[in-house]
Structures are given as structure tokens and as C-alpha cells.
Amino acid sequence: MKLGSLKEGGRDGTLVVVSRDLKHAVKAAGIAATLQAALDDWANVAPRLNALSADLDAGQAAGAFALDMTALASPLPRAYEFVDGSAYLPHVERVRKARGAEVPASFYTDPLMYQATSAGFLGPRDPVVVPSEDYGIDLEAEVVVVTDDVPMAATPAEAAEHTWLNDQWFGAAECGVDMQFSFAELVAHAAKTRPLTAGTIVGSGTIANEDTGKGASCLAEQRTVETLRDGKPGTPFLKYGDTLRIEVTDAHGASIFGAIEQRIAPLVR
Amino acid sequence: MKLGSLKEGGRDGTLVVVSRDLKHAVKAAGIAATLQAALDDWANVAPRLNALSADLDAGQAAGAFALDMTALASPLPRAYEFVDGSAYLPHVERVRKARGAEVPASFYTDPLMYQATSAGFLGPRDPVVVPSEDYGIDLEAEVVVVTDDVPMAATPAEAAEHTWLNDQWFGAAECGVDMQFSFAELVAHAAKTRPLTAGTIVGSGTIANEDTGKGASCLAEQRTVETLRDGKPGTPFLKYGDTLRIEVTDAHGASIFGAIEQRIAPLVR
Numbered sequence: 001m002k003l004g005s006l007k008e009g010g011r012d013g014t015l016v017v018v019s020r021d022l023k024h025a026v027k028a029a030g031i032a033a034t035l036q037a038a039l040d041d042w043a044n045v046a047p048r049l050n051a052l053s054a055d056l057d058a059g060q061a062a063g064a065f066a067l068d069m070t071a072l073a074s075p076l077p078r079a080y081e082f083v084d085g086s087a088y089l090p091h092v093e094r095v096r097k098a099r100g101a102e103v104p105a106s107f108y109t110d111p112l113m114y115q116a117t118s119a120g121f122l123g124p125r126d127p128v129v130v131p132s133e134d135y136g137i138d139l140e141a142e143v144v145v146v147t148d149d150v151p152m153a154a155t156p157a158e159a160a161e162h163t164w165l166n167d168q169w170f171g172a173a174e175c176g177v178d179m180q181f182s183f184a185e186l187v188a189h190a191a192k193t194r195p196l197t198a199g200t201i202v203g204s205g206t207i208a209n210e211d212t213g214k215g216a217s218c219l220a221e222q223r224t225v226e227t228l229r230d231g232k233p234g235t236p237f238l239k240y241g242d243t244l245r246i247e248v249t250d251a252h253g254a255s256i257f258g259a260i261e262q263r264i265a266p267l268v269r
Numbered sequence: 270m271k272l273g274s275l276k277e278g279g280r281d282g283t284l285v286v287v288s289r290d291l292k293h294a295v296k297a298a299g300i301a302a303t304l305q306a307a308l309d310d311w312a313n314v315a316p317r318l319n320a321l322s323a324d325l326d327a328g329q330a331a332g333a334f335a336l337d338m339t340a341l342a343s344p345l346p347r348a349y350e351f352v353d354g355s356a357y358l359p360h361v362e363r364v365r366k367a368r369g370a371e372v373p374a375s376f377y378t379d380p381l382m383y384q385a386t387s388a389g390f391l392g393p394r395d396p397v398v399v400p401s402e403d404y405g406i407d408l409e410a411e412v413v414v415v416t417d418d419v420p421m422a423a424t425p426a427e428a429a430e431h432t433w434l435n436d437q438w439f440g441a442a443e444c445g446v447d448m449q450f451s452f453a454e455l456v457a458h459a460a461k462t463r464p465l466t467a468g469t470i471v472g473s474g475t476i477a478n479e480d481t482g483k484g485a486s487c488l489a490e491q492r493t494v495e496t497l498r499d500g501k502p503g504t505p506f507l508k509y510g511d512t513l514r515i516e517v518t519d520a521h522g523a524s525i526f527g528a529i530e531q532r533i534a535p536l537v538r
Contacts, residue, residue, distance in 0.1 A: 011309060011466075040280060078349045078466055080388035115384040119349035119466035131422045131462060153400045153536055193400060197280075197347055197388035267422055 001053040002257070003028075005035055005073045007123060012036055013073040017053045017061075022258045025067040026056050035076055039198040042148040069258055074121030076146065076199060082118035084142070084203035085111045085186040091206050091221055098224045111181045111189045118201060124258065127265040130240075137238035137264055141217035141246050144203045145183045150196035159187035163202070238264045270322040271526070272297075274304055274342045276392060281305055282342040286322045286330075291527045294336040295325050304345055308467040311417040338527055343390030345415065345468060351387035353411070353472035354380045354455045360475050360490055367493045380450045380458045387470060393527065396534040399509075406507035406533055410486035410515050413472045414452045419465035428460065429453035432471070507533045 004025065005013030012034040016025040031048045032038035038045045055061040086092055089107065096103050122128065130137050145163040163183050181189075186202050196202075207217040223233035238244070247259040273294065274282030281303040285294040300317045301307035307314045324330040355361055358376065365372050391397065399406050414432040432452050450458075455471050465471075476486040492502030507513070516528040 080347050080349060081386065115386055117350065117384055117463065119469060120464055129421065135462065151538075152398065153538070193404065194386065195389055200388060269420075269422070 001050050003035060003038075003049065003075060004067075005075050005077060006071055007073045008071075009033070011078060013077050016067075017049060017056055018067060018258075019056050019064075022255060023067060024056060024064045026052060026061040026064045028052060036079075036199050039146065039148055042198060069261075070123075070125045072125070072258075073123045076201065077121055077123075079118040079121070079146075079199050079201050080197050081200040082116040082144075082203065083113055083186075083190045083200070084116045084205055085113045085181060085189070086205040087111060087181045087186060088205055088207055088209075089180045090209055091217075094221065094224050094228070098227055108180060111186055112205075113186070113189055116203070122262065124260045125262065127263045129265050129267050131267045133237075133239055137242075138219045139238065139244050139246070140206050142204045142206055143248070144201050145187070147187060147196050147200045147202060148198045150187060150191045150200070152191055152193065152195045154188055154191045156182065156184040156188040159191065160184035163187055240264055240266050270319050272304060272307075272318065272344060273336075274344050274346060275340055276342045277340075278302070280347060282346050285336075286318060286325055287336060287527075288325050288333075291524060292336060293325060293333045295321060295330040295333045297321060305348075305468050308415065308417055311467060338530075339392075339394045341394070341527075342392045345470065346390055346392075348387040348390070348415075348468050348470050349466050350469040351385040351413075351472065352382055352455075352459045352469070353385045353474055354382045354450060354458070355474040356380060356450045356455060357474055357476055357478075358449045359478055360486075363490065363493050363497070367496050377449060380455055381474075382455070382458055385472070391531065393529045394531065396532045398534050398536050400536045402506075402508055406511075407488045408507065408513050408515070409475050411473045411475055412517070413470050414456070416456060416465050416469045416471060417467045419456060419460045419469070421460055421462065421464045423457055423460045425451065425453040425457040428456035432456055509533055509535050 002018040002020065002022070004016050004018045006016055006025075006027075008014050015028040015032055015035050015038060017028055018025045028038070028049060031052065032041070032045050038049065052061060056064055086107070089103070092107060092112070093103050128137075147159075147163055150159060160183075183202060183204070186204070187196070190196060190200070190202055206221060219235055219237055222235045226232070226234045241264065243261065243263045245259050245261045248256045250256055271287040271289065271291070273285050273287045275285055275294075275296075277283050284297040284301055284304050284307060286297055287294045297307070297318060300321065301310070301314050307318065321330060325333055355376070358372070361376060361381070362372050397406075416428075416432055419428060429452075452471060452473070455473070456465070459465060459469070459471055475490060488504055488506055491504045495501070495503045510533065512530065512532045514528050514530045517525045519525055
């Protein structure tokens, strides 16, 4: 099952079920008006969304329409919580090596995790508005799971019951290797001293592989690799007018989520 | 105008207007069902809430009832954003001195700010459930403002138009001195590279005064003062069964927000 949100309908958008091939969608308004509302009552809502998804993929969903990617908001246009782990240690090792620092031993057993901003996610084709190029404009590719309610001090096994994601995510080599902690472990870590509210986004951290031939998932990472290799970075940060595209494909090359395509734009006041 | 949320009505509670003396309340359901809904449409909703508040204080609001503090949820039971500054430099200076570190010069001109968890605030009389006393259970007193929508790169003067708070907050000596940055500056700092969504909470950081005779606003702070003075901390962290009370009073000793009264409790699974 794939879910998305149209920009229409207010700050939280309008929930749609998207076909497996990303070509069609159908509003889930009779089931839940928004993705947050669906997550707030996930146990009851999920089976009904799954049934609608099956109908859509069978070409039998009433009201299905051709999906226009530019009409999409972020799946959760505003979320209550985004905690981001550093599950890919090659990234941490590389950045620390560049400044001559060791990676603390605890990093391999305790996920490093920070609280990230969550209240204003851009749509996948929206411009990225930045006040100044001088800030050093970067990108970052990672994968996330969205939880329903997770009780405080849940174990990793219990936490796994609260994550919903397409299992194919782990089939992509770049994401599937070098991830030191599973999402279940990351969710359990985030819930160690507090419950997580439905709609909590838990991120993997920047994807990075031991094999630098796989490329990097952010410019800072690439510049670090270059600095270690050449003594100075060769790749510049992004400039106004630059465009970026981030996509996750399955083993057959098919797009799983559809592509994020964004252009860097100046702030107009 | 004072606003609060009853625990009834769902995850976001039920918006009430509270009388100036904190003794009575009236549901604002005809105006906005929840505080978040009010913030989402603040320019239209605020005048109507102000009118209801005036009626309540005049003893003329239909449906007014005696306020039971234990029936209150947090004003925003779940919020999209909580960014917390370190506006009280005496706290930072003291903690750094204890470990022999300097305060970077930038701290006096650029507010240090972190993204804090916002999705599960406790009610003011709810127990504080903690999985283990070994974690070192602390408390922290600070003041916050809640914004409506703040555009990216707003100036402090512009940011001040988006903060709503009772001016009396600044009349209390403990909060009103030693605050290096105004809330307008903190909001502008948080919005430097992104807009802030309505309902964003911006915190002052732990309140601390140069005058240590004023006491401390968190145990770590108190233990630091003791370590600097006595060589070791004398005040223990909190234990199960301990209770805490946090209250802000005006110049006449009247409670502004009502007291937070909470008991530390073990996690029962």
C-alpha cells in the first residue's frame, strides 16, 4: 500500500491511496481525511486503506484519477515529531576522520539521534527556498518510517510492530547495507524515556556506504571524501537554479515512492 | 486573555478560556474546538476569544464553570514544533565553568537553540512517569511563547508580531533579568532559514540568574553551583514519589498561569 497527500484541503492536505505503479490515485476521504487522522486511528483505518489499495491496483476503485506529482504535498505536510538517527556509520567515520577525530565506541551500540524540525515539509516538486547561497546549501538522502503510538520503553521487537514501510525499501543495495541499527532499534531508542505519538517520523540518518564508489547522499559527505583524497573539496554546495532529484528504486529499477525533484530558489520578500 | 485545554475531546483536547483569577473557565467550542485550530486561524479567532474572555471576567459568559486544574491537559497537548533557546547565559556560564570550559563569544550574539520534543506534553497535574531513577531525573523551569505562522527570515521586529504572551510574564524578577535575547530575537533566529508553523513553541531555555541567591531552575544547575562551591553536588536528582511545583507569580504574588504540580512515578508495564 502506498499513501500520499494532495495539497488541497488545508494545512494537512488530503489523504490519497496511490497505485503500485504510481500512475493513479484515489482519495481516501471516506476513510480518513488526512494521513495524520489515519495514523491517529491506525488499527481501525489501515485495513480499510489496504482494501482500497487492492481495489485501486485492480482498476476497480471508484473515483481513481491520473496522479499529477506536482499536486502532491509531503505525505505528512506537518508532523509532530521527527527524530533522526545516525544509522550509517560510514558517514560518521568519514566526517570525523576528516577532522582527525575518533568515533566514540558507544556510537556502534547506542544510536546517535537528534530531534529534527518537522512542522513544514516541502512537497516533492516544490522549490526549495533559501535566504542566502552563503549558508552552504546541501541535500541529504535518507529513508524514514512513520509510527503509530509507541509506548514508552518499548523493546525493539515491540517497536517493530509500530513501524510501517514497504519491505522493498531494504532491497535497495545502497540503503540495505552498512545500516548499523534497524528501524526497530531506532524507534525503541527514541521511545526509551517517552512514548511516541502517532505520526512520529523516525529517520535513518544520511545514507552512506563503506564503498565510496557508491557515491554520497549529501554534499558535505562528498566534499569530505574529496578532502581526504585530494586535500580539498571539489564539489560546490548548491546554487540558486540548481535542481536535485532523489529517488529510491527496487531491484528491477522501478521507482518505489516516485521521485523528489526540487529546484533551489531565492527568497522573495 | 488566558487559554487552556481540557483533557476531553480527543488528542488535542478542548479549548477553554480561563478567567484572570484562574477560578473559572468556559469552552470556546463555538469559536475553535482546539488551541491548534485557533492558532491555525489566529487573526480571525483571536478577537472572538478576547471577547469571550472579557465576558468571562465580567461574570457574563454563558456556560462558565469552576475550573478543576486536574481536568486540564497541556495547553497544546501535542505541538508541531518546540525550539528551545539558551537565553539565560548565567546557566551556560556556570555549567561550562564547572567543567573548565570557556563560553564561546558567539553565544552572546547568536542564540544557542535546539529542537526539542513537542508531541506529548503532560498535563499540569499529571504524574511524570520515568522508566528508571538511574537516568537522573531533573526538572527545568522556563517560559515559552507560542507563535502563529512566522515567515522565513522574519526580522526580530516582524517576529514580535507573531508572539502572544501575557506581558506580566516579564514583570517577574527571576524571568525578567539576565535574559540575553528577547523572545522576538529567539523567534527570528528560529525562522532564519525556514517558516515557523502556527503553534510553534519557542522557549527561553532554563531560567538562571547571575545572583545564585535566587536559586536554580533545574537540579543540574543547582548541583553545578554546589560543585563549584563545595567540590561536590549536595542535591540529589528526583526519586519516585517526589513532587514538584512550578509557578510564575506577578508582582503582587498572584499566580499567572496556575501551578504545575507533578509527582515522579515509575513506569508500570
